Amino acid sequence: MERIHTKFVHLPLVAVPPPPPRFTLDEWHxxxxxxxxxxxxxxxxxxxxxxxxxxxxxxxxEITDTNKKDVDHKIDEKIKDIEFNKTEIDLQRKAVCMEIECLNMYIERIKDALNALQEDSLKIVRKCLLLRESRVGIDLCCDSIDTELKKEFQTIEGAKSLLGRTLEQANEQVRRLKSTIYFMDRDLEDKGNVLKIDKHNLFLKETSLNLSIYHGFAPLDPANITLDEWEQFTKESIEKAAKEINSARQLRSYVDTLLKQVIDDLWSQYHTVNEAFRKRIEETKEAKTKMEVQHAEIVRQVNEITRVTARLSKAISDKEGYMALAHTRLGNRAQRPGVELCKDLVEISLVNEVAELRNNVAILQHQRAEVQASLRYLLKTQIQLEEDINVKTNTLKIDEVDCMSLRQSMDYHAY
The missing domain is CATH 1.20.5 (Single alpha-helices involved in coiled-coils or other helix-helix interfaces)
Structure with a gap:
């Protein structure tokens, strides 16, 4: 049987709703x-x-406003704390800088003292010792001047060594002060940056522009240093600077005392050496004066002996005439004839005269020999005295002129 095609076949299926429920009036009320x-x-x-x-x-x-005000107050207090600490560090830094300048001045004083000792005093003492080696003869002896000059040399060397060690200590103290300034500068720089940050934070409001909310995972409070540690760090920094300043001041006081003591010791030894020079010069002048007096007396005696020698020679020469006369008379009387050739009183007198003349001439010749020997000794003594006087003159020139002129340029002061 053929199917009947209608228009409902092509339409979708629609469910028909059930009728709404019915309520009672009581339910409605x-x-x-x-x-x-x-x-x-x-x-x-x-x-x-x-x-x-x-x-x-x-x-x-209210809590938000209170918290913000509390934070603002704490930021303000923190700013004041930082500014106070920064002021304290600045003051301490200025004190350290002033101490460095003062210590540098003391270092220059030590260097000046060392340079004066090395270039002036030590060279003068060495030259004096070298000049005194130019003494000759008996004057080249180890006297009080040599002893005191060597002591002065040792005093100067000891002063140099002591000042050199003190200079090293002063340089080390300056280095420590500069190290303190370096760490204080770093601390000041950090505190300056913190001041900028906190002042900027204090200026910010909840309505300010360029505010942002952090959405990262790293903590926004990475600080791991406590407030007590922060305050202790600043306190230790200031205390360390004060300690270095105190050490530097003690060192400067020590340098003052050291320079005064060194100068006093050098002046004391300087005057001791000069006194030794003065006494030695007086002794040398006294010895030279005595020698000059002796030399004058020797010259006088030489002249006198020369005259005596001439007189003795003339006396001996004069006796030759008397001897010739007596011999001639005896020769003439030897020609007497016969019994007239007798030993009469004349003959005896002539013979005695000749013998006496021979004896007297021998005495005069012996005396002349002694006088000539004495003259030789006197001339030798005169030469020795002249040599000794020249030695003393050379010594006086070295001690009084050369050395004392050099020592006048020696100067010790507090530098």
């Missing part, structure tokens, strides 16, 4: 009362929620 009660409950709940919300909003706003 009950539902109205329930809806009314529910609305009232919701209204009361909404009023409560609104009131709580307003309270929470006011409370949160």
């Amino acid at each position: 009950l539902n109205n009362r329930f809806r009314n009660r529910t609305c009232l409950d919701q209204e009361r709940l909404a009023d409560s929620v609104l009131a709580e919300s307003d309270r929470l909003i006011d409370q949160v706003n």
Whole structure:
């Protein structure tokens, strides 16, 4: 049988809803009362929620404002603390800088003292010792001047060694002060950066532009140093600077005392050496004067002996005439004839005269020999005296002229 095609075949199937339920009148009143009660409950709940919300909003706003004010106050206090510490460090830094300048002046004083000792005093003492080696003869002896000059040389060397060690200590103290300034500068720089950060934070408001919320995972409070540690660090930095300043001041006081003691010792030895020079020069002058007096007496005696020698020679020469006369008379009387050739008184007198003349001439010749020997000794003594006088003159020139002129240029002061 052929199927009947209608237009419903091509339409979708539609479900027909069931008829709405039917309620009773009591259910209707009950539902109205329930809806009314529910609305009232919701209204009361909404009023409560609104009131709580307003309270929470006011409370949160108050807490937020209080926290912000507290943070602002703490930032302000922190800024003041940093500024106070920064001021203290600045003052301490200025004190350290002033101490470095003062210590550098003391270092220059030590260097000046060392240079004066090395270039002036030590060279003068060495030259004096070298000049005194030019003494000759008996004057080249180890006298009090040599002893005191060597002591002065040792005193200068000891002063140089002591000042050299003190100079090293002063340089080390300057290095420590500069190291202190370096760490204080780093601390000041860090505190300056913190001041910029905190002042910028204090300036920021909740309505400021360029505010942002951090969405990262790293903590925003990476600080691991406590406030006590921060305060202790600043305190230790200031205390360390004060300690270095105190050490530098003690060192400067020590340098003052050392320079005064060194100068006093050098002046004392300087005057001791000069006194030794003075006494030795007086002794040398006294010895030279005695020698000059002796030399004058020797010259006088030489002249006198020369005259005596001439007189003795003339006396001996004069006796030759008397001897010739006596011999001639004896020769003439030897020609007497016969019995006239007798030993009469004349003959005896002539013979005695000749013998006496021979004896006297021998005595005169012996005396002349002694006088000539004495003259030789006197001339030798005169030459020795002249040599000794020349030696003393050379010594006086070295000690009084050369050495004392050099020592006049020696000068010790506090530098």
